[in-house]
Amino acid sequence: MRRLFISTLIVFTALLQANAQLLQGKHTFSRADTLRGMLTPLRTCYDINYYHLDVKVDIDSKSVSGSNEFNFTATTDFKQLQFDLFSNLTIEKVVYKNQELPFKREFNAVFVTFPATIKKGAKDKFEVFYAGNPVIARKPPWDGGFIFSKDEAGAPWVSVACQGFGASSWWPTKEHQSDEVDSVLISISVPKDLQEVSNGRLRSIADKPDGYKQYNWFVANPINNYNITFYIGKYAHWKDLYKGEDGDLTLDFWSLKADSAKARPHWDADVKPMLKAFEHWFGPYPFYKDGYKLVQAPHLGMEHQSAVAYGNQFKMGYLGNDLSGSGWGLKFDFITVHESGHEWFGNNITSKDIADMWIHESFTNYSEALMVESIYGKKASTAYVEGIRHKIQNDIPIIGAYHVNHEGSGDMYYKGANMVHTIRQLIQNDEKFRQILRGLNKTFYHQTVTTAQIENYISKESGLKLSKIFDQYLRTIQVPTLNYHIKDGKLTYRWTNVVEGFDMPVKVSLTPGTFSFIYPTTTFKTTAIKGIDESSFKADPNFYILLMKKDK
Numbered sequence: 285m286r287r288l289f290i291s292t293l294i295v296f297t298a299l300l301q302a303n304a305q306l307l308q309g310k311h312t313f314s315r316a317d318t319l320r321g322m323l324t325p326l327r328t329c330y331d332i333n334y335y336h337l338d339v340k341v342d343i344d345s346k347s348v349s350g351s352n353e354f355n356f357t358a359t360t361d362f363k364q365l366q367f368d369l370f371s372n373l374t375i376e377k378v379v380y381k382n383q384e385l386p387f388k389r390e391f392n393a394v395f396v397t398f399p400a401t402i403k404k405g406a407k408d409k410f411e412v413f414y415a416g417n418p419v420i421a422r423k424p425p426w427d428g429g430f431i432f433s434k435d436e437a438g439a440p441w442v443s444v445a446c447q448g449f450g451a452s453s454w455w456p457t458k459e460h461q462s463d464e465v466d467s468v469l470i471s472i473s474v475p476k477d478l479q480e481v482s483n484g485r486l487r488s489i490a491d492k493p494d495g496y497k498q499y500n501w502f503v504a505n506p507i508n509n510y511n512i513t514f515y516i517g518k519y520a521h522w523k524d525l526y527k528g529e530d531g532d533l534t535l536d537f538w539s540l541k542a543d544s545a546k547a548r549p550h551w552d553a554d555v556k557p558m559l560k561a562f563e564h565w566f567g568p569y570p571f572y573k574d575g576y577k578l579v580q581a582p583h584l585g586m587e588h589q590s591a592v593a594y595g596n597q598f599k600m601g602y603l604g605n606d607l608s609g610s611g612w613g614l615k616f617d618f619i620t621v622h623e624s625g626h627e628w629f630g631n632n633i634t635s636k637d638i639a640d641m642w643i644h645e646s647f648t649n650y651s652e653a654l655m656v657e658s659i660y661g662k663k664a665s666t667a668y669v670e671g672i673r674h675k676i677q678n679d680i681p682i683i684g685a686y687h688v689n690h691e692g693s694g695d696m697y698y699k700g701a702n703m704v705h706t707i708r709q710l711i712q713n714d715e716k717f718r719q720i721l722r723g724l725n726k727t728f729y730h731q732t733v734t735t736a737q738i739e740n741y742i743s744k745e746s747g748l749k750l751s752k753i754f755d756q757y758l759r760t761i762q763v764p765t766l767n768y769h770i771k772d773g774k775l776t777y778r779w780t781n782v783v784e785g786f787d788m789p790v791k792v793s794l795t796p797g798t799f800s801f802i803y804p805t806t807t808f809k810t811t812a813i814k815g816i817d818e819s820s821f822k823a824d825p826n827f828y829i830l831l832m833k834k835d836k
C-alpha cells in the first residue's frame with residue numbers, strides 16, 4: 285500500500301511541479317486587500333496600548349451597537365491615521381477630546397483626521413461609536429462572522445469566529461496582526477436571562493436598561509484582535525486549578541447546561557494531562573494572568589486566547605474520526621488539544637502577517653503528536669505524524685502573499701508538522717529539540733514575529749544550516765525525492781525535485797534493520813550497502829520525502 289501511494293504521489297507531484305508557477309500566479313489582489321494587509325504610515329504611526337470594547341448584542345435583530353476606545357502611543361508625528369471597520373456597519377461618530385472628528389471610508393478602511401498634529405511619543409485616545417448587522421458566517425469557523433444558533437432547549441446560543449475574515453467585521457479596530465493591544469476591557473451586554481463569556485477574567489456584571497446585563501471581562505496580557513470574542517448562552521460553569529510551572533493556573537469550564545453532565549468528566553480527564561504535556565514541551569502556559577478557559581461554542585472550535593472555543597461534541601478524535609488513520613488520533617479530543625496548543629503557537633507567538641500563518645498551524649499541528657508522545661510514547665507519536673501525511677495536498681506554497689491579508693496553503697497544518705518532525709530528526713537530540721521549542725516561546729514571549737525570525741532562531745540554536753529545508757517545504761510544492769539505484773553492493777543516490785543547493789541529510793537502510801545517515805546533493809554519490817536490494821531499500825519514515833528508483 286505504501287509503495288502504491290508513493291508512486292502515485294510521485295506522478296501527482298510531477299504534474300504539480302509543471303504547474304507551480306501557474307498556481308502561484310492565479311491570485312489577483314485589489315486595493316481593498318492592500319488596505320487590509322499593508323502596514324502603511326497611517327497604521328505604523330500609532331501603537332495600540334489599550335481598548336475598551338463596549339458592545340450590546342441584540343439577538344432578535346441580529347445586530348450590534350456600541351463603541352470602542354482606542355488608547356495609543358504615537359510612534360511618529362501624524363495628523364491622520366487608519367483604523368478598520370467593515371463597510372456594512374455604520375460609524376455614528378468618532379470622538380476625540382469631546383470633539384467629533386472628520387473621517388472618510390474606503391472599502392473597510394476608515395481614515396480619521398485630527399485637529400492638530402499628534403507628536404511622537406504622545407499617549408492619546410479616541411472613541412468610535414458604531415452600529416449595524418454584522419456578517420453572519422455561512423460555515424464557521426472556516427467562514428468568518430457571527431453565529432446565531434440555539435441550544436437543544438431552544439435558547440439563544442451566539443458567538444463569533446473571525447480569524448482571517450477580520451475582527452473589524454464586528455468591531456472597530458486596528459486590523460493588523462503585527463500590533464497586539466497590551467490589554468483590553470471587553471464589555472458585552474446581553475439579555476439578562478443569558479450568560480456571556482469572553483477572554484480574560486470577569487471583573488463585574490452590571491444591570492443595564494431594557495432587560496440587559498453587561499459582562500465586563502479584562503484581558504491583562506497582549507492579545508490579537510481576532511482572538512477577542514464572546515459566547516452567549518445558558519451555561520453551566522465550574523472551576524479547577526492546575527499546578528503548573530508558573531504556579532497555580534486557574535481553569536474555568538463553561539458548557540451548555542444541557543451538556544454539563546457529559547462535559548465535566550470529558551474535560552476533567554483531558555485538560556490537565558494536556559497542559560502537563562504542553563508545558564513540558566513548550567514552557568509555561570503563556571497567560572497565567574488571564575487563566576485558561578474552555579467554552580462550548582456553536583461552531584467547531586477556535587483558539588480564542590484564554591477562552592478556547594470548543595465544539596467537538598465531547599467526542600474523541602475530530603468529531604469521532606481519526607485524522608491520522610493511525611488509531612492514535614482517537615486517543616484524545618482533537619479540538620481541545622489543537623485549539624489549546626495555539627495558546628503557545630498563535631497566541632503567545634503570533635505572525636506579523638497572515639501569510640506566515642504556518643508559524644501558528646505547523647507547530648500546533650505537531651503539538652498533537654507531542655501530546656500523544658508524552659502519554660503513549662514516541663512510537664505512537666511517529667505513527668500519528670506519518671498518518672497525517674495522506675492529507676497533504678501540495679497545491680500551493682505554505683507561505684502566502686505578503687501585505688494583502690493572504691494565507692498560504694492548508695498544508696501549513698500537515699505538511700508543516702512533518703517539516704518540524706523532519707527537522708527534529710536532523711537535530712538528533714530530542715532534549716535539544718525540546719529546548720528549542722521552549723526557547724521559541726521564551727524568546728518571542730507575547731510577540732509578533734516573521735518567518736525569518738523563526739527560521740533564524742531554529743537554525744542558530746540547532747547549529748544546522750536549515751535555510752534550504754525551510755525554502756523547500758514552505759516556499760515550494762515539491763516533495764524532496766531521493767533518486768537511487770543499487771547494484772553490486774553499492775547505493776547510488778541524489779536529490780531531485782528540490783530547490784537549488786538542497787543538501788539535507790537523510791537516514792536510509794544501508795544494512796538490514798537499521799537506518800543510517802547519507803548526505804545527498806543534487807549530484808550522484810555512491811556508498812557501500814550490505815544485505816539490501818532495491819526491493820528492500822527504505823528511507824526512515826520519520827523524514828517527509830519520496831523515494832524513486834533511478835532509470836538504469
